[in-house]
Amino acid sequence: MSTTSWDYSMFWHEAMKQLQDELSEQEYSMWFNRMEYASSGKEQITVKVPSSFYRDQVKQRYLATIQEKLFELSGSELHLEFEVAKAETPVTEKAPQPKADSKRTAATQTREPKPPHPQLREEYTFDNFVIGENSSFAANAALAIAKNPGTAYNPCLIYGGVGLGKTHLIQSIGNQVYQEYEKLRIVYVTMESFTNDFIQSIREKRTQGFKNKYRYADVLLI
Structure with missing residues (x-):
């Protein structure tokens, strides 16, 4: 036989x-x-x-x-x-990754998903983002940022019309970084809120407070 x-x-x-x-x-x-x-x-x-x-x-x-x-x-x-690959499957070890400072070290051990980030909508992920003809490059760039925050496309501006997925992509970056990087501090704010904070800090002569609020963000999403 x-x-x-x-x-x-x-x-x-x-x-x-x-x-x-x-x-x-x-x-x-x-x-x-x-x-x-x-x-x-x-x-x-x-x-x-x-x-x-x-x-x-x-x-x-x-x-x-x-x-x-x-x-x-x-x-x-x-x-x-x-x-x-299943989410709970441990990551297969490959070649050693370049060392980063403690804030930028990715968590490689299997762990339970974190509770949702308070500033982000948990349903906004790369897995459910629908890629259109005009959003392919933006989606690829966003994914590269989430994989290597602070190195790829830094800074990155996503521009487009209403309803094309800009918010979805930006929050997908935040959600993936939040789940995979243990110590990175993520700040998500709308452009309107950011501008209002800036104007108010000048009006009230509290520019140092404005700087402190955003300076210590490892990942700033606007």
Whole structure:
């Protein structure tokens, strides 16, 4: 009695190598560094992704290209399956991350989700943000900020018309940073409130109080 073993890992890794050569370093890092080969089946490759948002974005932007490369490499039409990591699953250790100061250290241990941030709406997350034709770049930038606050797109201005998702994206940044970074202080304020605070501080000659209110925010969302 014989058994058949399917292993397409070499084709997957070669396809990723080709993509890395073709894409910018930032784009490849954003969408493929957190995607892992998981297993193979008959004419199928399964990869792990960190969230449904990642899965949907990769399928929308890169699925056709990936499958084309896999076909060229293997000579077979390989179907790509995405396995979304569960929230409670511990993060797989990879190469050591650059050390940051204590305020900017991401929590890597599994823990229960925090209660909602008092200034943010918990339903605003990347997972349920609907990406439109004109919001793809903004969504990618927002996700990069949430993954590496203070380094990518700092500062970042999101501009657009009413109802296009600016508030959703900004609060998604805040919610993800709040859940993943233990000690970062997040301040979310509307532009109107920020302006009123500034004007009032000048009128009442309390500019130092205004500075102190916002200076110590690690992530300032306006």
